[in-house]
Amino acid sequence: xxxxxxxxxxxxxxxxxxxxxxxxxxxxxxxxxxxxxxxxxxxxxxxxxxxxxxxxxxxxxxxxxxxxxxxxxxxxxx
Amino acid sequence: xxxxxxxxxxxxxxxxxxxxxxxxxxxxxxxxxxxxxxxxxxxxxxxxxxxxxxxxxxxxxxxxxxxxxxxxxxxxxxxxxxxxxxxxxxxxxxxxxxxxxxxxxxxxxxxxxxxxxxxxxxxxxxxxxxxxxxxxxxxxxxxxxxxxxxxxxxxxxxxxxxxxxxxxxxxxxxxxxxxxxxxxxxxxxxxxxxxxxxxxxxxxxxxxxxxxxxxxxxxxxxxxxxxxxxxxxxxxxxxxxxxxxxxxxxxxxxxxxxxxxxxxxxxxxxxxxxxxxxxxxxxxxxxxxxxxxxxxxxxxxxxxxxxxxxxxxxxxxxxxxxxxxxxxxxxxxxxxxxxxxxxxxxxxxxxxxxxxxxxxxxxxxxxxxxxxxxxxxxxxxxxxxxxxxxxxxxxxxxxxxxxxxxxxxxxxxxxxxxxxxxxxxxxxxxxxxxxxxxxxxxxxxxxxxxxxxxxxxxxxxxxxxxxxxxxxxxxxxxxxxxxxxxxxxxxxxxxxxxxxxxxxxxxxxxxxxxxxxxxxxxxxxxxxxxxxxxxxxxxxxxxxxxxxxxxxxxxxxxxxxxxxxxxxxxxxxxxxxxxxxxxxxxxxxxxxxxxxxxxxxxxxxxxxxxxxxxxxxxxxxxxxxxxxxxxxxxxxxxxxxxxxxxxxxxxxxxxxxxxxxxxxxxxx
Numbered sequence: 001x002x003x004x005x006x007x008x009x010x011x012x013x014x015x016x017x018x019x020x021x022x023x024x025x026x027x028x029x030x031x032x033x034x035x036x037x038x039x040x041x042x043x044x045x046x047x048x049x050x051x052x053x054x055x056x057x058x059x060x061x062x063x064x065x066x067x068x069x070x071x072x073x074x075x076x077x078x
Numbered sequence: 079x080x081x082x083x084x085x086x087x088x089x090x091x092x093x094x095x096x097x098x099x100x101x102x103x104x105x106x107x108x109x110x111x112x113x114x115x116x117x118x119x120x121x122x123x124x125x126x127x128x129x130x131x132x133x134x135x136x137x138x139x140x141x142x143x144x145x146x147x148x149x150x151x152x153x154x155x156x157x158x159x160x161x162x163x164x165x166x167x168x169x170x171x172x173x174x175x176x177x178x179x180x181x182x183x184x185x186x187x188x189x190x191x192x193x194x195x196x197x198x199x200x201x202x203x204x205x206x207x208x209x210x211x212x213x214x215x216x217x218x219x220x221x222x223x224x225x226x227x228x229x230x231x232x233x234x235x236x237x238x239x240x241x242x243x244x245x246x247x248x249x250x251x252x253x254x255x256x257x258x259x260x261x262x263x264x265x266x267x268x269x270x271x272x273x274x275x276x277x278x279x280x281x282x283x284x285x286x287x288x289x290x291x292x293x294x295x296x297x298x299x300x301x302x303x304x305x306x307x308x309x310x311x312x313x314x315x316x317x318x319x320x321x322x323x324x325x326x327x328x329x330x331x332x333x334x335x336x337x338x339x340x341x342x343x344x345x346x347x348x349x350x351x352x353x354x355x356x357x358x359x360x361x362x363x364x365x366x367x368x369x370x371x372x373x374x375x376x377x378x379x380x381x382x383x384x385x386x387x388x389x390x391x392x393x394x395x396x397x398x399x400x401x402x403x404x405x406x407x408x409x410x411x412x413x414x415x416x417x418x419x420x421x422x423x424x425x426x427x428x429x430x431x432x433x434x435x436x437x438x439x440x441x442x443x444x445x446x447x448x449x450x451x452x453x454x455x456x457x458x459x460x461x462x463x464x465x466x467x468x469x470x471x472x473x474x475x476x477x478x479x480x481x482x483x484x485x486x487x488x489x490x491x492x493x494x495x496x497x498x499x500x501x502x503x504x505x506x507x508x509x510x511x512x513x514x515x516x517x518x519x520x521x522x523x524x525x526x527x528x529x530x531x532x533x534x535x536x537x538x539x540x541x542x543x544x545x546x547x548x549x550x551x552x553x554x555x556x557x558x559x560x561x562x563x564x565x566x567x568x569x570x571x572x573x574x575x576x577x578x579x580x581x582x583x584x585x586x587x588x589x590x591x592x593x594x595x596x597x598x599x600x601x602x603x604x605x606x607x608x609x610x611x612x613x614x615x616x617x618x619x620x621x622x623x624x625x626x627x628x629x630x631x632x633x634x635x636x637x638x639x640x641x642x643x644x645x646x647x648x649x650x651x652x653x654x655x656x657x658x659x660x661x662x663x664x665x666x667x668x669x670x671x672x673x674x675x676x677x678x679x680x681x682x683x684x685x686x687x688x689x690x691x692x693x694x695x696x697x698x699x700x701x702x703x704x705x706x707x708x709x710x711x712x713x714x715x716x717x718x719x720x721x722x723x724x725x726x727x728x729x730x731x732x733x734x735x736x737x738x739x740x741x742x743x744x745x746x
Binding site for chain 2: 022
């Protein structure tokens, strides 16, 4: 099932399909390892609901929900 | 002397390695043209000396932040004899991204696999020899906090720094190989020599759309017209995706290929200590309260631990005063005795007394910085900061500002959006630095109990923070209008701060403070004493007091504010000089500045509490110090903005101090 990264629940794991929308943000995300085919797990969201904490390429990265919207993922398991 | 540079991602233990290589033989200067702090030190090993430059921690070399720009400039222009690239073994893949970019750049590279112990605890082992073969660069393994591998690293540095910087032609961009080849040719035709540039790198950077490299080539007189034509043709032929995706993808593909060969993982993802701590520290309900408690705790630690030491230093200076008075007599009209006791001891001693709490504050902020907790604070506060037009990361310079505004202003260089960076620089002056603490301690300490004084100081910090954030919000709505930048931040594993690293950092900050006390404040104290001896301060102070008529202060306090424009320590120093003049001669035992201050406050004001608060608020908010303004000037590279900022500080301080007075009169 495909959805955007911000729609995934805490603890869910997915595989990145693609990053829509070009620009500096996407470039930064790519360099940090948010690439097509990479596996990503949602660890938690911050106390106020935003940003998210992700597990990607074996490390923890935090991004905002608004940027997570440009990341299309395929959910792997619950 | 040979020069080597240390380059790494943030949070991989670079500073610990830098300290291990250079010991305390370090100095801080600036990179040419910009004020990014350039920390360098001398490595001595086997009778050889090498300059080691500690470059800022970065994830990539694509020049979106000043840090990245500087690092790349350093490699291209200063051509260091060797680049030491430190890698976190427990996070090999992402760390290798920078390594590949360094190889693309043709740097003479030595890779250090650090934090092997943390990797091991995660069940990760890396075959260093194999990695070295694949990267075609030497690889040394270290566990820096345990000094493991440091001798080997030193020896390897000596050995490999003898090689010349030779641009190599590595490339993992098969997809572009023909395009890169064509651009390379046209670069060559345009007169770019492979001696000066790693041509493949320059060609692929141009293809990737790198603005900085364009400017550099154009500046050195290269005509890029032909090159541009080739690039246009090349990008037209690109597969469906664009260059930046293809580039990142190609690098990571190469990384995965390497990592697959050299890395073995015997455990699945483990529940680590960091995960456990984050469960609590970033908890949905407890996370933010814990952050507040942590900072409240820091300040209380600073006060309760520092206070006895203040007494001790005070005692030393009062003994010194007595010694001088015993020897020379306590003649109030004697210029030289007065200069020694009231001028120098009163002024410089008046501020040195606070060294213990300032040092503790530096220590506490430094330790928090090193643990990785500040990244969590940015994570916790991003949504709030975003409301005010800033990025969560902007909270870090603010928290660092509690120690000293200058490194805090410099730390804004990691903020990628220029408008947000400038906003952060502008408002940092409102953050109460360590040098302002003595003012609160002195004034609140003169009027209230110790606990009350500590809480009042805390309140001042809070007011500074609120003013900073509110001003940022206003600036982002007006002068620096624009979208907020994305928040993309690593949450690194928590690290136990290294004692040596903390102490070295503490010593450097204290050294700065002592240097200031021995130069700027000493000179100010002497000038103030001399002016006062010839009765020139009183009229000046009276003018200031008239400007602040609503605050109801005596001239000494007014003059102190004026002299305090130079540095906040001078406020206390000036009060030390001016108030003790009136108290010491008759009664040399009664040298307590607080008593003198309390008397003067009561003499001037009809509402001492309101006056004291108003005075503290003004001291908190007006011009941090000349040095901080210097940092603003250099970081903004604009006199106009610096003057603008200075005016803003003074106006905001004046208005809010008046408001405080009005509210104070109403409450007290």
